[in-house]
Every structure is written in structure tokens, then in C-alpha cells.
Amino acid sequence: MHCRPCEPRHPDAQRGVALVVALLVFGLSAALLVAMQSEFTLFYQRGSNLFLAEQGHAYLRGAEELATLALVMDHDADQSREQPRDDLGEFWAQQATPYPLDEGGWLVGSLQDLQGRFNLNLLAATVTGTGEDGTDSARFTPAQAFFIRLLQALPELQLDSREAIALTQAIGDWLDPDTITRPFGAEDDFYSGQSPPYRAANRPMASASELRAVANVTPELYRALAPLVTVWPQTPAPLNIHTAALPLLRSINGDGELVPLSEMEAEALFQRQRSEGGFASLDALLEAPAFADKNMEGVRSLLGESSSWFLLTAEVEVADRNMRLYSVLHRDERTVRAVARASGSL
Known part of the structure; x- marks a missing residue:
């Protein structure tokens, strides 16, 4: 019996197979990288949105604290009056002006008398x-x-x-x-x-x-x-x-x-x-x-002639995003508490 020796593959064919495998690996790697980049971008944007939302809420709650301070100061000032009252000439009722923030943007808040x-x-x-x-x-x-x-x-x-x-x-x-x-x-x-x-x-x-x-x-x-x-x-x-x-x-x-x-x-x-x-x-x-x-x-x-219930309307702009907070505030002597809140983005 005569056996024919196996002939070696042509070198060009081997290089072609290697190239196909390399291209396949490259294609899979590129697809994985694109998917990872998309997921990373989404994760990063989501984290950025959460951070900005928390930052905006922190400023708005700060506006609520300032409103509380203004109402307490008004209560203290009323104690020197013969007849305590709340009117539009008092500090809490003045027209609000935007307050600039250090990192850009602004914060503004105003109080309205709900008993008006x-x-x-x-x-x-x-x-x-x-x-x-x-x-x-x-x-x-x-x-x-x-x-x-x-x-x-x-x-x-x-x-x-x-x-x-x-x-x-x-x-x-x-x-x-x-x-x-x-x-x-x-x-x-x-x-x-x-x-x-x-x-x-x-x-x-x-x-x-x-x-x-x-x-x-x-x-x-x-x-x-x-x-x-x-x-x-x-x-x-x-x-x-x-x-x-x-x-x-x-x-x-x-x-x-x-x-x-x-x-x-x-x-x-x-x-x-x-x-x-x-x-x-x-x-x-x-x-x-x-x-x-x-x-x-x-x-x-x-x-x-006097009031104990007020509505705070506060708005903040952070990174070109606007958010609002509406707080119903109840003042009892020197204690002010928020009994209802609603917020939203513009």
C-alpha cells in the first residue's frame, strides 16, 4: 500500500484564516467597547442628574430655612407692638430678588400670606x-x-x-x-x-x-x-x-x-x-x-389682622436647570414648620 504524504497548507491560506480570526476578535471587542461606553455614558449622566437634583433640593431647603428665620424675626418684632399684626410692609412680604450662587445660577424665594x-x-x-x-x-x-x-x-x-x-x-x-x-x-x-x-x-x-x-x-x-x-x-x-x-x-x-x-x-x-x-x-x-x-x-x-400660615415659593437654577419648591409653613409663636411640600422641575 502506498500512502501519499500530506501536503502542507499553503501559507497564504493560513494567513487568511488568521486575518479572519483577528477581524472577528476586533469586531467583538469593538462591539463590547461601544456597549460599555453607552452604559458608562448612561450611568454617568444618571449620576450627574442625581447630583444636580440633590444640589438643587439642598438650595431649596436652604430657602425654606431662610423663610423660617424671616417669620421668626417678624414674630419677635411684633412683640414690641401694642397690637401684633401682619401686613405687606413687613420684611417677609418684600419682593424677592434673585441671589447669585457661587458656582453659577441663582436662588430666589418669596412668601405669601395664606390667610390673605x-x-x-x-x-x-x-x-x-x-x-x-x-x-x-x-x-x-x-x-x-x-x-x-x-x-x-x-x-x-x-x-x-x-x-x-x-x-x-x-x-x-x-x-x-x-x-x-x-x-x-x-x-x-x-x-x-x-x-x-x-x-x-x-x-x-x-x-x-x-x-x-x-x-x-x-x-x-x-x-x-x-x-x-x-x-x-x-x-x-x-x-x-x-x-x-x-x-x-x-x-x-x-x-x-x-x-x-x-x-x-x-x-x-x-x-x-x-x-x-x-x-x-x-x-x-x-x-x-x-x-x-x-x-x-x-x-x-x-x-x-394677623397670620400664621404662609406659602413659600422658591426657585433655583443650577447648571441651566430650574427647580421649584412650594412649602406651606405654619408659624406658632417662634416655631415654624412645613406642613406640606410640592416640588418640580421646569
């Missing part, structure tokens, strides 16, 4: 029985009558008294614990017919934004009311006459009145408030000519 707004949760109460005069006004509490006047005092909407009463009753139905519909109000039978259907809350509002779910509250109405109303404190406190806006001052009127003051009368009150740093006192306000010969006892119970 109407508390919506006051509308839950109802009047039992009828008044001696038999008028429509006898069906409403002083707070409800005040809100009916406020709705008519919004210049953007020009609501009449019937529309204002219907809206007030609908909000009252949203707040009260029962499912009995008030005259012109709205309960589950109305909301179940909406798309999508839902039910009345039947509890105090936790946020003024709940207004958007109440029957007949349009986007335009909500935008007009938003800066004038609040749900804090949850146990309603008096409206501060020294910080109330013009529509709220116009809504102060005698018991039994369901229409607001005239624009001229309200403007006179507003000018007194702003030019004199507030009214001399609650009695001085109610002695104004606009209230002559009117019974003011009911509305007096809704009014006050």
Missing part, C-alpha cells in the same frame, strides 16, 4: 331654617355670602348672583359629608354622568386644585380664583385684612348683602391698605363710608 386668601373649606357649613326677613341671603352663612360676592367681584368673568350662588352651592356639596344635593348644587348624581364618571369628595379639600373637579368650574374661573383662595389652615382661620387682594376687599359687605362693593368703594379701601401699610385696625376698616348703616357682625367674624 379665602379658605374654601368654610363653604361646607349650611344654614338651618330661614331668616326673619325671608330673603335669599338668609339661606347662606357669612362665609358663603362672602364667596358669592367674591365670584361676582372677579372682573374677568362678570358672573351674576345666580351663577355665583350655584357655584357656591356646588362647592359646598363637594365638601359636606352627605350626598344630599343643595339647591343649585351638585352631588354624585351629577358627577356620575361625566366622562369619565367620578364621585363628590364629601370631605374638606386637601388642595385648592380640587376646584377643577367641581361642577361648573371652568378653566377660566379656576385661573381667576387660584391666587385668591386656599385650603390652609384645615381649620379655617380669619382672613387678614392687611394682606387681602382687591377682589377680597370688595367682597367685604354687610350681612344680608349678596352683591360686592362697587369698584369705586373697593378701590378706595385698596388704596388705604397699600398706601398706609394696612388699615389702622379692623374697626377702622369697618367704619369706612362703604359700610355705613350696615350690619357687619357676620362678616366681622371672618376677618382678622
Whole structure:
């Protein structure tokens, strides 16, 4: 038997196989490197975002601490007054100016008096029985009558008294614990017919934004009311006459009145408030000519001169990113605590 010796492979063929293997290894390595680079970039960006978010939150909480300090200083200053009060001439109410940060960007914060707004949760109460005069006004509490006047005092909407009463009753139905519909109000039978259907809350509002779910509250109405109303404190406190806006001052009127003051009368009150740093006192306000010969006892119970609840609005810019913090602050003597916070990015 004759065996043919194996002939060696051609050198060019061996080099070709080696080149293919080398290219395969290179391709796999390149794919792995690209994947690793993508993961690293994502991880780095995520870490950077977290760091910037933490940095922004730290600045915003610093703004909250500064607001706390301002409110404590205001409390201490009020102790030297014969009659402590809170008005727009005090340090906490001054217009905010941006504070530049060392590494670039800025921080700004401002305080608003939540007791300078109407508390919506006051509308839950109802009047039992009828008044001696038999008028429509006898069906409403002083707070409800005040809100009916406020709705008519919004210049953007020009609501009449019937529309204002219907809206007030609908909000009252949203707040009260029962499912009995008030005259012109709205309960589950109305909301179940909406798309999508839902039910009345039947509890105090936790946020003024709940207004958007109440029957007949349009986007335009909500935008007009938003800066004038609040749900804090949850146990309603008096409206501060020294910080109330013009529509709220116009809504102060005698018991039994369901229409607001005239624009001229309200403007006179507003000018007194702003030019004199507030009214001399609650009695001085109610002695104004606009209230002559009117019974003011009911509305007096809704009014006050000092505040314990404030809203901080703080904004910070870090690395061209803007963040905001909204804090509801409660001041009790020299103790200030945040009872609610909301934050977001722009």
C-alpha cells in the first residue's frame, strides 16, 4: 500500500484564516467597547442628574430655612407692638430678588400670606331654617355670602348672583359629608354622568386644585380664583385684612348683602391698605363710608389682622436647570414648620 504524504497548507491560506480570526476578535471587542461606553455614558449622566437634583433640593431647603428665620424675626418684632399684626410692609412680604450662587445660577424665594386668601373649606357649613326677613341671603352663612360676592367681584368673568350662588352651592356639596344635593348644587348624581364618571369628595379639600373637579368650574374661573383662595389652615382661620387682594376687599359687605362693593368703594379701601401699610385696625376698616348703616357682625367674624400660615415659593437654577419648591409653613409663636411640600422641575 502506498500512502501519499500530506501536503502542507499553503501559507497564504493560513494567513487568511488568521486575518479572519483577528477581524472577528476586533469586531467583538469593538462591539463590547461601544456597549460599555453607552452604559458608562448612561450611568454617568444618571449620576450627574442625581447630583444636580440633590444640589438643587439642598438650595431649596436652604430657602425654606431662610423663610423660617424671616417669620421668626417678624414674630419677635411684633412683640414690641401694642397690637401684633401682619401686613405687606413687613420684611417677609418684600419682593424677592434673585441671589447669585457661587458656582453659577441663582436662588430666589418669596412668601405669601395664606390667610390673605379665602379658605374654601368654610363653604361646607349650611344654614338651618330661614331668616326673619325671608330673603335669599338668609339661606347662606357669612362665609358663603362672602364667596358669592367674591365670584361676582372677579372682573374677568362678570358672573351674576345666580351663577355665583350655584357655584357656591356646588362647592359646598363637594365638601359636606352627605350626598344630599343643595339647591343649585351638585352631588354624585351629577358627577356620575361625566366622562369619565367620578364621585363628590364629601370631605374638606386637601388642595385648592380640587376646584377643577367641581361642577361648573371652568378653566377660566379656576385661573381667576387660584391666587385668591386656599385650603390652609384645615381649620379655617380669619382672613387678614392687611394682606387681602382687591377682589377680597370688595367682597367685604354687610350681612344680608349678596352683591360686592362697587369698584369705586373697593378701590378706595385698596388704596388705604397699600398706601398706609394696612388699615389702622379692623374697626377702622369697618367704619369706612362703604359700610355705613350696615350690619357687619357676620362678616366681622371672618376677618382678622394677623397670620400664621404662609406659602413659600422658591426657585433655583443650577447648571441651566430650574427647580421649584412650594412649602406651606405654619408659624406658632417662634416655631415654624412645613406642613406640606410640592416640588418640580421646569
